[in-house]
Amino acid sequence: MVPENSPYFFMREFSNEELSKLLVTKVEQLKKEKAQTQELNERLEEHLAELEETTCKLEETQEELEKERDNLERQVKLKTEQLLKAEKLTAIGEMSARIAHDIRNPLSTIKNSVEIIKSNQNNMDAKTKIQLDRIDRALFSMSHQVGDVLDYVKEAPISKKRKKLSSLLQDSMKKVAIPKNIKVTLPKNDVVIPCDFERIEVVFVNLIMNAIQAMEFKKGEIIISITQESPNIVLITVKDNGPGIPKTLIHKIFDPMFTTRQIGTGLGLPSCKNIIEKHNGSIDVVSTVGKGTTFLIRLPTVTEWESISKIGDKEKLTDFITSKAYLKVI
Ligand SMILES: Nc1ncnc2c1ncn2[C@@H]1O[C@H](COP(=O)(O)OP(=O)(O)OP(=O)(O)O)[C@@H](O)[C@H]1O
Ligand SMILES: [Mg+2]
Numbered sequence: 001m002v003p004e005n006s007p008y009f010f011m012r013e014f015s016n017e018e019l020s021k022l023l024v025t026k027v028e029q030l031k032k033e034k035a036q037t038q039e040l041n042e043r044l045e046e047h048l049a050e051l052e053e054t055t056c057k058l059e060e061t062q063e064e065l066e067k068e069r070d071n072l073e074r075q076v077k078l079k080t081e082q083l084l085k086a087e088k089l090t091a092i093g094e095m096s097a098r099i100a101h102d103i104r105n106p107l108s109t110i111k112n113s114v115e116i117i118k119s120n121q122n123n124m125d126a127k128t129k130i131q132l133d134r135i136d137r138a139l140f141s142m143s144h145q146v147g148d149v150l151d152y153v154k155e156a157p158i159s160k161k162r163k164k165l166s167s168l169l170q171d172s173m174k175k176v177a178i179p180k181n182i183k184v185t186l187p188k189n190d191v192v193i194p195c196d197f198e199r200i201e202v203v204f205v206n207l208i209m210n211a212i213q214a215m216e217f218k219k220g221e222i223i224i225s226i227t228q229e230s231p232n233i234v235l236i237t238v239k240d241n242g243p244g245i246p247k248t249l250i251h252k253i254f255d256p257m258f259t260t261r262q263i264g265t266g267l268g269l270p271s272c273k274n275i276i277e278k279h280n281g282s283i284d285v286v287s288t289v290g291k292g293t294t295f296l297i298r299l300p301t302v303t304e305w306e307s308i309s310k311i312g313d314k315e316k317l318t319d320f321i322t323s324k325a326y327l328k329v330i
Contacts, residue, residue, distance in 0.1 A: 089256065093153055100149035107146065111139050145265050151202050151275075152256065152267040158278045160194040160303065165226055165236065168197055172204035181219050182212055187226040191234045194303045199275045203283075206268040207238040207295050213261060214242035214293065229298065236297045244289040253285065280304065 014022070114135055121129065169186055178184055193200075204224075211222045222240050229235040245253060252258045254273050259266030276283045281299040 096149050097153040100146045100153075103142075103146055104150070107139065107143055110135075111143070114139065141263055145263070148265040148267040148271065151271040158196040158199065160196055160279075162192050162194055163197045163200075164190050164192050165234070166190040168195075168200055169204060169224060171197075172201045172208065175201070175205050176208050176212070178208075179212060179217075181217060182215060183221045184208070185221065185223045187224055189226055191226055191228060191301060193234060193299055193301055195279055195299070196275075200279070203272045203275050203297070204238070206272050210268060211238065211240035211242060211293070215240060218242075228301070232300055232302050233298050234301050236299070237294050238297075239292065239294040241292040244291055244293055245285070245287040246289055250285065250287060254283075 114132060118132055118136075124132075166187070173184065173186075208222060211220075220241055222238065225237050225239070227235045227237075249258075249260070254269050255266075256270045257266040273283050276297055276299070279299055281297060283298075284296045285293065286296070287293040
Protein backbone atom coordinates (compact mmCIF):
# COMPACT_ATOMS: atom_id res chain seq x y z
CA MET A 1 0.00 0.00 0.00
CA VAL A 2 1.44 3.43 -1.05
CA PRO A 3 1.01 6.04 1.75
CA GLU A 4 -1.20 9.02 0.91
CA ASN A 5 1.58 11.64 1.36
CA SER A 6 3.87 9.77 -0.98
CA PRO A 7 4.52 11.34 -4.48
CA TYR A 8 3.68 7.88 -5.85
CA PHE A 9 0.25 7.87 -4.12
CA PHE A 10 -1.57 8.87 -7.42
CA MET A 11 0.39 6.37 -9.31
CA ARG A 12 -1.11 3.56 -7.39
CA GLU A 13 -3.88 1.60 -8.92
CA PHE A 14 -7.43 2.68 -8.00
CA SER A 15 -10.21 0.36 -7.46
CA ASN A 16 -13.26 0.72 -9.69
CA GLU A 17 -15.32 1.94 -6.77
CA GLU A 18 -12.78 4.63 -5.92
CA LEU A 19 -12.59 5.68 -9.56
CA SER A 20 -16.35 6.04 -9.98
CA LYS A 21 -16.54 8.02 -6.72
CA LEU A 22 -13.78 10.35 -7.94
CA LEU A 23 -15.54 10.66 -11.30
CA VAL A 24 -18.90 11.52 -9.69
CA THR A 25 -17.23 14.19 -7.50
CA LYS A 26 -15.45 15.62 -10.55
CA VAL A 27 -18.65 15.67 -12.63
CA GLU A 28 -20.53 17.45 -9.80
CA GLN A 29 -17.70 19.96 -9.46
CA LEU A 30 -17.75 20.57 -13.19
CA LYS A 31 -21.55 20.98 -13.17
CA LYS A 32 -21.25 23.54 -10.35
CA GLU A 33 -18.52 25.40 -12.21
CA LYS A 34 -20.61 25.30 -15.41
CA ALA A 35 -23.58 26.77 -13.54
CA GLN A 36 -21.33 29.45 -12.05
CA THR A 37 -19.84 30.24 -15.47
CA GLN A 38 -23.33 30.43 -16.96
CA GLU A 39 -24.41 32.83 -14.22
CA LEU A 40 -21.28 34.90 -14.74
CA ASN A 41 -21.94 34.91 -18.48
CA GLU A 42 -25.50 36.08 -17.96
CA ARG A 43 -24.32 38.87 -15.64
CA LEU A 44 -21.62 39.82 -18.15
CA GLU A 45 -24.22 40.01 -20.91
CA GLU A 46 -26.42 42.20 -18.70
CA HIS A 47 -23.44 44.47 -17.98
CA LEU A 48 -22.59 44.55 -21.68
CA ALA A 49 -26.15 45.58 -22.55
CA GLU A 50 -26.03 48.27 -19.87
CA LEU A 51 -22.65 49.42 -21.18
CA GLU A 52 -24.00 49.56 -24.71
CA GLU A 53 -26.98 51.63 -23.55
CA THR A 54 -24.68 53.99 -21.61
CA THR A 55 -22.38 54.29 -24.65
CA CYS A 56 -25.41 55.15 -26.82
CA LYS A 57 -26.56 57.77 -24.32
CA LEU A 58 -23.05 59.18 -24.09
CA GLU A 59 -22.86 59.40 -27.88
CA GLU A 60 -26.23 61.17 -27.97
CA THR A 61 -25.12 63.60 -25.23
CA GLN A 62 -21.88 64.24 -27.10
CA GLU A 63 -23.84 64.97 -30.28
CA GLU A 64 -26.10 67.36 -28.38
CA LEU A 65 -23.11 69.05 -26.77
CA GLU A 66 -21.46 69.45 -30.16
CA LYS A 67 -24.66 70.96 -31.56
CA GLU A 68 -24.92 73.29 -28.57
CA ARG A 69 -21.25 74.28 -28.98
CA ASP A 70 -21.81 75.03 -32.71
CA ASN A 71 -24.91 77.01 -31.83
CA LEU A 72 -23.04 79.01 -29.18
CA GLU A 73 -20.17 79.64 -31.60
CA ARG A 74 -22.64 80.93 -34.17
CA GLN A 75 -24.31 83.17 -31.58
CA VAL A 76 -20.98 84.59 -30.38
CA LYS A 77 -20.02 85.33 -34.01
CA LEU A 78 -23.37 86.97 -34.72
CA LYS A 79 -23.31 89.03 -31.51
CA THR A 80 -19.72 90.14 -32.21
CA GLU A 81 -20.74 91.22 -35.73
CA GLN A 82 -23.78 93.03 -34.33
CA LEU A 83 -21.64 94.74 -31.70
CA LEU A 84 -19.12 95.89 -34.31
CA LYS A 85 -21.94 97.10 -36.53
CA ALA A 86 -23.55 98.91 -33.59
CA GLU A 87 -20.24 100.57 -32.73
CA LYS A 88 -19.79 101.69 -36.33
CA LEU A 89 -23.40 102.91 -36.45
CA THR A 90 -22.92 104.85 -33.22
CA ALA A 91 -19.86 106.57 -34.66
CA ILE A 92 -21.66 107.33 -37.95
CA GLY A 93 -24.73 108.44 -35.98
CA GLU A 94 -22.76 110.84 -33.82
CA MET A 95 -21.06 112.31 -36.86
CA SER A 96 -24.32 112.65 -38.83
CA ALA A 97 -26.00 114.27 -35.82
CA ARG A 98 -23.21 116.83 -35.56
CA ILE A 99 -23.29 117.58 -39.29
CA ALA A 100 -27.11 117.78 -39.29
CA HIS A 101 -27.03 120.11 -36.32
CA ASP A 102 -24.39 122.38 -37.85
CA ILE A 103 -26.18 122.49 -41.22
CA ARG A 104 -29.54 123.49 -39.72
CA ASN A 105 -28.69 127.13 -38.99
CA PRO A 106 -27.10 128.03 -42.37
CA LEU A 107 -30.00 126.16 -44.00
CA SER A 108 -32.62 128.33 -42.32
CA THR A 109 -30.60 131.45 -43.31
CA ILE A 110 -30.71 130.31 -46.97
CA LYS A 111 -34.44 129.56 -46.65
CA ASN A 112 -35.20 133.00 -45.20
CA SER A 113 -33.14 134.68 -47.93
CA VAL A 114 -34.99 132.75 -50.65
CA GLU A 115 -38.30 133.80 -49.07
CA ILE A 116 -37.20 137.46 -49.16
CA ILE A 117 -36.09 137.20 -52.79
CA LYS A 118 -39.36 135.45 -53.69
CA SER A 119 -41.42 138.21 -52.08
CA ASN A 120 -40.07 140.53 -54.80
CA GLN A 121 -41.41 138.24 -57.54
CA ASN A 122 -42.97 141.14 -59.48
CA ASN A 123 -39.62 142.32 -60.81
CA MET A 124 -38.47 138.79 -61.60
CA ASP A 125 -38.16 137.11 -65.00
CA ALA A 126 -39.64 133.64 -65.57
CA LYS A 127 -36.25 131.86 -65.66
CA THR A 128 -35.21 133.24 -62.25
CA LYS A 129 -38.59 132.17 -60.82
CA ILE A 130 -38.00 128.60 -62.05
CA GLN A 131 -34.51 128.59 -60.55
CA LEU A 132 -35.84 129.88 -57.22
CA ASP A 133 -38.52 127.16 -57.15
CA ARG A 134 -35.77 124.58 -57.70
CA ILE A 135 -33.73 126.01 -54.82
CA ASP A 136 -36.89 125.91 -52.70
CA ARG A 137 -37.52 122.21 -53.45
CA ALA A 138 -33.87 121.35 -52.79
CA LEU A 139 -34.01 123.23 -49.49
CA PHE A 140 -37.19 121.39 -48.50
CA SER A 141 -35.57 118.05 -49.22
CA MET A 142 -32.40 119.01 -47.30
CA SER A 143 -34.26 120.22 -44.23
CA HIS A 144 -36.39 117.06 -44.27
CA GLN A 145 -33.24 114.92 -44.24
CA VAL A 146 -31.60 117.02 -41.54
CA GLY A 147 -34.82 116.83 -39.51
CA ASP A 148 -34.91 113.01 -39.92
CA VAL A 149 -31.35 112.64 -38.61
CA LEU A 150 -32.00 114.92 -35.67
CA ASP A 151 -35.31 113.21 -34.82
CA TYR A 152 -33.59 109.83 -34.87
CA VAL A 153 -30.67 110.75 -32.66
CA LYS A 154 -32.66 112.95 -30.28
CA GLU A 155 -32.00 111.62 -26.80
CA ALA A 156 -34.04 114.26 -24.97
CA PRO A 157 -36.38 112.78 -22.36
CA ILE A 158 -40.07 112.55 -23.17
CA SER A 159 -42.16 115.23 -21.52
CA LYS A 160 -45.79 114.11 -21.39
CA LYS A 161 -48.89 116.28 -21.33
CA ARG A 162 -52.52 115.38 -22.00
CA LYS A 163 -53.58 116.07 -25.56
CA LYS A 164 -56.56 115.17 -27.74
CA LEU A 165 -55.56 112.85 -30.56
CA SER A 166 -57.82 114.81 -32.96
CA SER A 167 -55.86 118.05 -32.45
CA LEU A 168 -52.58 116.14 -32.65
CA LEU A 169 -53.61 114.71 -36.03
CA GLN A 170 -54.79 118.09 -37.31
CA ASP A 171 -51.50 119.75 -36.28
CA SER A 172 -49.59 116.95 -38.02
CA MET A 173 -51.63 117.43 -41.20
CA LYS A 174 -50.67 121.13 -41.26
CA LYS A 175 -47.02 120.10 -41.54
CA VAL A 176 -47.57 117.96 -44.64
CA ALA A 177 -48.34 119.21 -48.13
CA ILE A 178 -51.16 116.88 -49.18
CA PRO A 179 -51.22 116.53 -52.98
CA LYS A 180 -54.53 116.90 -54.82
CA ASN A 181 -54.58 113.24 -55.85
CA ILE A 182 -54.64 112.05 -52.22
CA LYS A 183 -57.65 112.11 -49.90
CA VAL A 184 -57.02 111.96 -46.17
CA THR A 185 -59.85 110.81 -43.90
CA LEU A 186 -59.46 111.66 -40.23
CA PRO A 187 -61.29 109.80 -37.42
CA LYS A 188 -64.60 111.19 -36.10
CA ASN A 189 -64.05 109.92 -32.56
CA ASP A 190 -61.39 111.16 -30.16
CA VAL A 191 -59.24 110.06 -27.21
CA VAL A 192 -57.02 112.04 -24.86
CA ILE A 193 -53.53 110.63 -24.38
CA PRO A 194 -50.60 111.60 -22.19
CA CYS A 195 -47.80 112.30 -24.66
CA ASP A 196 -44.94 114.48 -25.81
CA PHE A 197 -47.07 115.90 -28.62
CA GLU A 198 -44.21 117.36 -30.68
CA ARG A 199 -42.63 113.90 -30.85
CA ILE A 200 -45.91 112.10 -31.59
CA GLU A 201 -46.55 114.63 -34.35
CA VAL A 202 -43.23 113.57 -35.91
CA VAL A 203 -44.62 110.01 -36.01
CA PHE A 204 -47.84 110.97 -37.81
CA VAL A 205 -46.00 113.29 -40.21
CA ASN A 206 -43.59 110.48 -41.12
CA LEU A 207 -46.39 107.93 -41.63
CA ILE A 208 -48.53 110.30 -43.73
CA MET A 209 -45.49 111.35 -45.82
CA ASN A 210 -44.52 107.72 -46.38
CA ALA A 211 -48.04 106.89 -47.56
CA ILE A 212 -48.07 109.90 -49.91
CA GLN A 213 -44.63 109.03 -51.28
CA ALA A 214 -45.68 105.39 -51.78
CA MET A 215 -48.75 106.42 -53.78
CA GLU A 216 -46.66 108.89 -55.83
CA PHE A 217 -48.86 110.59 -58.39
CA LYS A 218 -51.64 108.01 -58.39
CA LYS A 219 -55.05 108.61 -56.86
CA GLY A 220 -55.09 107.30 -53.35
CA GLU A 221 -56.59 107.48 -49.90
CA ILE A 222 -55.17 107.60 -46.40
CA ILE A 223 -57.58 106.62 -43.63
CA ILE A 224 -56.67 107.31 -40.01
CA SER A 225 -58.76 105.66 -37.31
CA ILE A 226 -58.84 105.52 -33.53
CA THR A 227 -60.11 102.52 -31.52
CA GLN A 228 -60.12 102.17 -27.74
CA GLU A 229 -58.68 98.66 -27.75
CA SER A 230 -58.75 98.08 -24.01
CA PRO A 231 -59.43 100.38 -21.00
CA ASN A 232 -55.84 101.68 -21.04
CA ILE A 233 -54.76 101.24 -24.68
CA VAL A 234 -55.73 103.17 -27.79
CA LEU A 235 -55.08 101.78 -31.27
CA ILE A 236 -54.38 104.28 -34.03
CA THR A 237 -54.21 102.97 -37.59
CA VAL A 238 -52.83 104.80 -40.61
CA LYS A 239 -54.02 102.94 -43.68
CA ASP A 240 -53.22 103.60 -47.34
CA ASN A 241 -54.20 101.91 -50.58
CA GLY A 242 -50.75 102.30 -52.13
CA PRO A 243 -48.50 99.63 -53.67
CA GLY A 244 -47.86 97.77 -50.39
CA ILE A 245 -44.53 96.42 -49.13
CA PRO A 246 -43.11 93.13 -50.48
CA LYS A 247 -42.76 90.28 -47.93
CA THR A 248 -39.00 90.19 -48.56
CA LEU A 249 -38.61 93.79 -47.37
CA ILE A 250 -41.23 94.22 -44.67
CA HIS A 251 -39.00 92.95 -41.82
CA LYS A 252 -36.39 95.61 -42.70
CA ILE A 253 -38.49 98.76 -42.75
CA PHE A 254 -37.84 99.67 -39.09
CA ASP A 255 -34.05 99.18 -39.52
CA PRO A 256 -32.07 102.44 -39.49
CA MET A 257 -31.08 103.57 -42.97
CA PHE A 258 -33.28 101.11 -44.84
CA THR A 259 -34.89 102.93 -47.72
CA THR A 260 -36.19 102.16 -51.20
CA ARG A 261 -36.41 105.84 -52.08
CA GLN A 262 -33.60 107.62 -53.88
CA ILE A 263 -33.54 110.60 -51.54
CA GLY A 264 -34.79 108.87 -48.40
CA THR A 265 -32.66 108.67 -45.26
CA GLY A 266 -34.37 105.50 -44.02
CA LEU A 267 -34.61 107.11 -40.59
CA GLY A 268 -38.33 107.98 -40.69
CA LEU A 269 -39.73 104.67 -39.41
CA PRO A 270 -36.87 103.97 -36.93
CA SER A 271 -37.59 107.42 -35.44
CA CYS A 272 -41.30 106.54 -35.19
CA LYS A 273 -40.42 103.28 -33.41
CA ASN A 274 -38.08 105.09 -30.98
CA ILE A 275 -40.70 107.71 -30.14
CA ILE A 276 -43.57 105.25 -29.72
CA GLU A 277 -41.48 102.91 -27.55
CA LYS A 278 -40.44 105.85 -25.37
CA HIS A 279 -44.19 106.32 -24.76
CA ASN A 280 -44.44 102.63 -23.71
CA GLY A 281 -46.36 101.90 -26.90
CA SER A 282 -45.79 99.73 -29.96
CA ILE A 283 -45.83 100.14 -33.73
CA ASP A 284 -46.58 97.34 -36.20
CA VAL A 285 -47.25 97.06 -39.89
CA VAL A 286 -49.43 94.89 -42.12
CA SER A 287 -49.19 95.14 -45.86
CA THR A 288 -50.40 93.42 -49.01
CA VAL A 289 -48.67 94.10 -52.30
CA GLY A 290 -51.07 95.81 -54.69
CA LYS A 291 -53.61 96.58 -51.95
CA GLY A 292 -51.91 98.84 -49.43
CA THR A 293 -50.25 99.23 -46.07
CA THR A 294 -51.54 99.80 -42.55
CA PHE A 295 -49.42 101.00 -39.63
CA LEU A 296 -50.84 100.14 -36.21
CA ILE A 297 -49.81 102.23 -33.23
CA ARG A 298 -50.78 101.25 -29.71
CA LEU A 299 -50.40 103.88 -26.99
CA PRO A 300 -51.36 103.97 -23.31
CA THR A 301 -54.22 106.33 -22.48
CA VAL A 302 -53.04 106.63 -18.88
CA THR A 303 -49.63 107.37 -17.42
CA GLU A 304 -47.62 104.62 -15.73
CA TRP A 305 -48.44 106.22 -12.39
CA GLU A 306 -52.19 106.19 -13.05
CA SER A 307 -52.22 102.60 -14.27
CA ILE A 308 -50.38 101.39 -11.16
CA SER A 309 -52.47 103.36 -8.70
CA LYS A 310 -55.61 102.06 -10.48
CA ILE A 311 -54.51 98.49 -9.94
CA GLY A 312 -53.80 99.25 -6.29
CA ASP A 313 -50.98 96.71 -6.27
CA LYS A 314 -48.84 97.72 -3.30
CA GLU A 315 -45.79 95.74 -4.40
CA LYS A 316 -45.86 97.29 -7.90
CA LEU A 317 -46.40 100.71 -6.36
CA THR A 318 -43.30 100.35 -4.18
CA ASP A 319 -41.28 99.07 -7.15
CA PHE A 320 -42.43 102.02 -9.22
CA ILE A 321 -41.65 104.62 -6.55
CA THR A 322 -38.11 103.28 -6.22
CA SER A 323 -37.60 103.09 -10.01
CA LYS A 324 -36.10 105.58 -12.45
CA ALA A 325 -39.48 105.90 -14.21
CA TYR A 326 -40.89 107.51 -11.05
CA LEU A 327 -38.12 110.11 -11.07
CA LYS A 328 -39.14 110.96 -14.63
CA VAL A 329 -42.78 111.39 -13.60
CA ILE A 330 -42.06 113.68 -10.65
N1 LIG B 1 -46.91 103.36 -46.55
C1 LIG B 1 -45.91 102.74 -47.16
N2 LIG B 1 -46.13 102.05 -48.33
C2 LIG B 1 -45.13 101.40 -48.96
N3 LIG B 1 -43.84 101.35 -48.49
C3 LIG B 1 -43.57 102.00 -47.35
C4 LIG B 1 -44.57 102.73 -46.62
N4 LIG B 1 -43.99 103.26 -45.52
C5 LIG B 1 -42.70 102.91 -45.56
N5 LIG B 1 -42.43 102.16 -46.66
C6 LIG B 1 -41.13 101.57 -47.02
O1 LIG B 1 -40.29 101.64 -45.88
C7 LIG B 1 -39.06 102.30 -46.21
C8 LIG B 1 -38.51 103.00 -44.99
O2 LIG B 1 -39.32 104.09 -44.62
P1 LIG B 1 -38.70 105.29 -43.79
O3 LIG B 1 -39.77 106.27 -43.52
O4 LIG B 1 -37.95 104.74 -42.63
O5 LIG B 1 -37.61 105.89 -44.76
P2 LIG B 1 -37.86 106.66 -46.14
O6 LIG B 1 -39.28 107.10 -46.24
O7 LIG B 1 -37.34 105.80 -47.24
O8 LIG B 1 -36.90 107.91 -45.97
P3 LIG B 1 -37.28 109.30 -45.25
O9 LIG B 1 -38.27 108.97 -44.17
O10 LIG B 1 -36.01 109.81 -44.76
O11 LIG B 1 -37.87 110.18 -46.27
C9 LIG B 1 -39.42 103.19 -47.39
O12 LIG B 1 -38.28 103.50 -48.18
C10 LIG B 1 -40.44 102.32 -48.13
O13 LIG B 1 -39.77 101.36 -48.92
MG1 LIG C 1 -40.16 108.15 -44.59
